[in-house]
Amino acid sequence: MSTVFIALQTNEETRQVIEAIVQDNPDAVVNEQPAMVKIDAQDRLVIRRETIEELIGRPFDLQELQVNLITMTGNLDQTDDEMVLYWNA
Amino acid sequence: MDMQVAKKKLGLKERYAVMTRGLDWTPSYQKMEDIYPYVAYEGIKIHDWDKWEDPFRLTMDAYWKYQAEKERKLYAIIDAFNQNNGHLNVTDARYINAVKLFISGISPLEYVAHRGFAHAGRAFPGPGPRVACLMQSIDEIRHAQTQVHSISNYNKYYNGMHDFHHAHDRVWFLSVPKSFFDDALTAGPFEFMVAIGFSFEYVLTNLLFVPFVSGAAYNGDMGTMTFGFSAQSDEARHMTLGLEVIKFILEQDPANVPIVQRWIDKWTWRGYRVLTLVAMMMDYMLPKRTMSWKEAWEIYFEENGGALFKDLARYGITMPKCAGQIALEKDHLSHQAWSTFYNYAAAANFHTWMPDDDEMKWLASKYPDSFDKLYRPRYRFWREQAAKGNRFYSKTLPMLCQVCQIPMVFTEPGEPTKTCYREVDYRDDKYHFCSDHCKKIFEDEPEKYTQAWLPVHQIYQGNCFPEGTDPTVEGFDPLAEVLKFYNLEHGRDNLDFEISEDRKNFAEWRGQATRNI
Numbered sequence: 001m002s003t004v005f006i007a008l009q010t011n012e013e014t015r016q017v018i019e020a021i022v023q024d025n026p027d028a029v030v031n032e033q034p035a036m037v038k039i040d041a042q043d044r045l046v047i048r049r050e051t052i053e054e055l056i057g058r059p060f061d062l063q064e065l066q067v068n069l070i071t072m073t074g075n076l077d078q079t080d081d082e083m084v085l086y087w088n089a
Numbered sequence: 090m091d092m093q094v095a096k097k098k099l100g101l102k103e104r105y106a107v108m109t110r111g112l113d114w115t116p117s118y119q120k121m122e123d124i125y126p127y128v129a130y131e132g133i134k135i136h137d138w139d140k141w142e143d144p145f146r147l148t149m150d151a152y153w154k155y156q157a158e159k160e161r162k163l164y165a166i167i168d169a170f171n172q173n174n175g176h177l178n179v180t181d182a183r184y185i186n187a188v189k190l191f192i193s194g195i196s197p198l199e200y201v202a203h204r205g206f207a208h209a210g211r212a213f214p215g216p217g218p219r220v221a222c223l224m225q226s227i228d229e230i231r232h233a234q235t236q237v238h239s240i241s242n243y244n245k246y247y248n249g250m251h252d253f254h255h256a257h258d259r260v261w262f263l264s265v266p267k268s269f270f271d272d273a274l275t276a277g278p279f280e281f282m283v284a285i286g287f288s289f290e291y292v293l294t295n296l297l298f299v300p301f302v303s304g305a306a307y308n309g310d311m312g313t314m315t316f317g318f319s320a321q322s323d324e325a326r327h328m329t330l331g332l333e334v335i336k337f338i339l340e341q342d343p344a345n346v347p348i349v350q351r352w353i354d355k356w357t358w359r360g361y362r363v364l365t366l367v368a369m370m371m372d373y374m375l376p377k378r379t380m381s382w383k384e385a386w387e388i389y390f391e392e393n394g395g396a397l398f399k400d401l402a403r404y405g406i407t408m409p410k411c412a413g414q415i416a417l418e419k420d421h422l423s424h425q426a427w428s429t430f431y432n433y434a435a436a437a438n439f440h441t442w443m444p445d446d447d448e449m450k451w452l453a454s455k456y457p458d459s460f461d462k463l464y465r466p467r468y469r470f471w472r473e474q475a476a477k478g479n480r481f482y483s484k485t486l487p488m489l490c491q492v493c494q495i496p497m498v499f500t501e502p503g504e505p506t507k508t509c510y511r512e513v514d515y516r517d518d519k520y521h522f523c524s525d526h527c528k529k530i531f532e533d534e535p536e537k538y539t540q541a542w543l544p545v546h547q548i549y550q551g552n553c554f555p556e557g558t559d560p561t562v563e564g565f566d567p568l569a570e571v572l573k574f575y576n577l578e579h580g581r582d583n584l585d586f587e588i589s590e591d592r593k594n595f596a597e598w599r600g601q602a603t604r605n606i
Contacts, residue, residue, distance in 0.1 A: 002396030007299065009318050034379060035306035035314055036299075063147065066155045067162070069325045070318060071295050073393050075336075075400070076144040076329050080101045087400045 002087040004045050004074035007038040014068050020051040036070055045074070047083040105146035110139065113216035127212040131277040133349075134342035138215025141337050144329055152224050156231070159319050163235055166315045171242045177602050178309040180376040182247075182595035183586055186439040187301075187374040188240055188313060189249045193438055194266045194366055195297070196236040197257040199320075201270045203229035205281055212278035218337075221330045225286075228323040232316075239316040246598075247591050249438040249582040256438050259553065260575050261544035262366075262430075264494045268541060269363045273356075275537075279338065280352050286331035288356035292397070294324055295389040297367050304375045332397075339404040346405045351533070357409040358526040362493040365426045372423035372452065373444065381455035383419045391416070411526045417502045420459040424452075428467065429498045435482035436568060438577055440586035443472045463505055480585055484568050486545045491520045492527035492538055499523050515539065 006021075008014040014037065021039055022028055028041040039045065052060045062083050074085035099107065116124060128135075169175075179185065203226050210222025244250040257263050273284040302317030338345050368382035380388075390412075398408040427441070434441045444452065449468065453460045474481060487496035501509045511522040515535050522528040531538045547553050551560060554570040572579050586592055 002399060003392060004396075005393075034303045035318070036303055063145075063151055063155065066145075066147075066322055066326070067158050069322045071299055071321060071328070072325050073328075073396070075332065078101065078145055087396055088403065 001042045002074075003040050003042060004072075004085040004087060005038055005040045006045060006047075006072040006085060007036050007070040008065075009068045009070060010035055010037055011068065016055040017047070017052055017065065017068075020055050021045070021047055024048050024051050041085075044084065044086045046085075049081050101146045105143065105148055108148035108150070109143070109216050109220045121214060125212060125214045127278050128214060131279050131348070133279045133338060133345050135215075135338075136341055138213075138217065140340065141215050141217035142333065143217055143221050144333065145326055147224065147326065149220070149224075156227075159322060160231075160235075163315055163319045164238075167239055167242075167312060170311045170315070174598075174602060175309075175311050176243055176246055177595070177599050178311075180308045182589075182591050183374065183440070183442060184308045184310065184376050185243060185247050185591060185595075186249075186441075186586070187305075187370050188243055188310070189247075189439040190366060190370060190374070191301075191313070192236065192240045192244075192250050193253040193256045193260070194263055196233055196240070197254055198266055198270050199229050199233035199236065201274060202285060203227075203233065205229075205270070205274045205285060208274070209278040209281045218282075218334070221333075225323075225327055225330060228320075228327070232320045232323070235316045235319060239312040242312060246594065248589070249440075249577070252576045255576050259544075260438060260577075261436060261548075262433075262495075264542065264544050266363050266366070268494050269359055272359065272537075282331075282334045283338075283349060283352040284356040284359070286327065287335045288331075288353060289360045290324065290327040291331035291335075292357055292390070292394055293360045293364060294328065295393070296364055296385055298324060299389070300371055300380055300385045301367060304371065304377075304379045307377050307379050308375055335401065335406075336404075339401075339406065343405075350406055353406065354409045354411065354526075355530050355533070358411040358524075358530070359493065361411065361415055362495060362523075362527070365422060365495060368423035369426040369430065372455075373427045373448075378451060382423045383455060386415070386419050414502045414524065414526065418499070420456055421463075421500060421505050424456070424460065424464040425498055425500065428464070429487075429496060431471065432481065432483040433487075434585060435484065435579075435583050436571070438575070438582050440584065440589050440591065442586040443468050443475065459505065475585070475587075482584070486548060488521055489543050489545050490523035490527050491541055491543070492530050493523060494541065494543060495523055497521065497523050 008017065010032070018030065018037055018039065022030060024046050025039075025041050028039050028045060031038045031040065047062065047065070049060055049062050052062075062078060062080070065083070072085060074087050077084045077086075122129070176185075206222045206226035206229060210219045210226060213219050213222070240250065257267055270285075273281050273289075276284060298317055298321045302314055302321060305313035305317060335349065338349055371378070371380070371382045371385065394408070394412075398406065430437060431441045431443070449460075449465055453465065456464075471481065487498070489496055497508065497510060499509050501507045509524060511525060511528040513520045513522070513528060513531060513535075515531075516539075518539070520531060520539070522531060544553070548567070548571055551558075553574045554560065554567075555573045558570050559565075560567070560570075569579060572583070577583060581590055
């Protein structure tokens with residue numbers, strides 16, 4: 001098992017994104033640090049456009065995440081519908 | 090932000106294909122090797138450039154849209170910070186020395202990275218990496234500019250930052266970060282990508298930006314926090330590029346594996362040595378600490394790097410050999426670095442000081458195996474001496490490592506009271522090294538590293554005095570002349586924080602900000 005993570009700025013735009021990530025990854029661990037939130041998961045973390053859209057009540061482009069992204073790790077695969085971080089090993 | 094999301098005619102993958110691959114063409118009247126002259130000599134074999142994948146699938150039009158949004162946010166915050174005298178809200182004026190280190194040590198590297206990625210991108214025949222390098226090149230110049238803009242507000246009030254680029258090219262310790270990037274920039278395009286894209290951005294950059302920038306936020310520095318996070322949002326993309334580069338090269342040909350492994354070993358060590366500055370910044374220069382250097386190393390290198398190298402094991406890539414020595418140094422690195430700068434405070438563009446009792450307590454709790462035994466007694470002695478009016482400033486020039494250019498202050502792995510020295514005879518000269526790893530790097534490429542511009546050698550050769558200086562006159566003071574060459578003012582830009590103008594002004598201005606006087 002290896003940890004993948006994503007870190008986002010703490011602000012009003014990411015609040016619901018983080019909520020969506022927690023909904024879609026029930027085992028993810030949320031670490032709140034000064035001005036940032038780091039979310040750790042084992043081997044795989046998925047961010048789904050639809051879940052975010054349901055929470056924010058408007059269409060969302062996953063590339064919008066780039067504005068508030070701080071860092072991440074793992075292999076990445078992004079499509080229109082989801083962004084997946086994973087380790088192969 | 091309330092972004093309008095237009096209905097797209099094509100999916101992300103198709104858009105990316107059309108907007109990158111679709112823009113490339115095959116030359117008809119020039120030979121490929123004439124157009125891309127640097128792509129073969131490093132020995133890396135690429136059979137199919139189309140196998141390159143950009144996992145973000147970012148196209149230029151989307152790139153401009155999101156970068157513009159980041160800039161709008163950043164400059165609005167910088168204006169607000171400046172208009173509200175935000176600099177007076179930092180925890181205390183010692184913190185500003187971390188900003189000085191950043192602008193003179195790190196920001197000029199952003200500019201060099203801009204040049205490096207422009208150069209590397211131009212050298213690759215594949216459109217995928219070319220577009221990714223173009224974006225990163227533009228990102229890096231944005232970082233240099235936004236850092237200069239954010240920090241210029243501090244330069245209006247505090248000393249040592251007035252000529253940061255001049256300093257970067259001359260001041261002794263700034264040759265450490267400068268020579269690191271110059272080394273990468275003068276390598277071939279593939280080595281540059283492994284050096285900066287992978288080893289620095291992917292493996293090490295989290296250690297620079299995440300804890301430091303989070304630390305800036307914790308210390309009330311909204312300006313630095315904002316440019317830091319804005320830059321870091323690009324770094325996430327750079328890290329992805331760095332990992333992609335490695336996977337792409339390794340998948341193309343098994344003959345690439347040993348070349349890449351050697352570069353990873355070399356550049357992880359080179360990058361780690363540069364991060365010595367960050368280690369002391371985290372443990373000593375942030376009045377309010379978020380995490381220790383050791384903790385940051387454990388999270389971002391040992392845990393995260395461990396996962397990464399486990400993932401890369403399927404290609405035959407292993408954890409860099411230097412990881413063992415770094416693990417032994419993590420209890421000592423920041424303390425040895427801070428001790429060095431405390432001693433050389435007369436020749437630096439920022440102030441140093443001794444930690445107070447509370448800070449020593451924090452250090453002891455974070456470094457239970459080393460601090461009380463080795464470093465607290467040393468600091469206590471220096472504090473006593475300073476109280477008696479004997480604050481010591483070393484004026485003797487140190488011996489430098491030929492590769493990392495850091496003074497030879499590090500100790501033997503596992504023997505923290507014995508200084509580590511290594512040497513090599515090459516042609517008719519003797520060369521000195523701080524470690525087995527720097528020595529190995531030299532032995533692999535002696536022709537390159539014999540050309541190093543070592544500040545101490547240059548001072549002794551008389552190349553670091555203002556033009557027309559006569560070192561033979563009675564009462565010649567070499568340090569005074571070197572400071573003039575650096576464009577630093579003795580007694581203002583250097584020496585101990587306790588006696589600094591910064592400390593006095595900050596106290597006075599903060600007083601004015603809270604009372605009517």
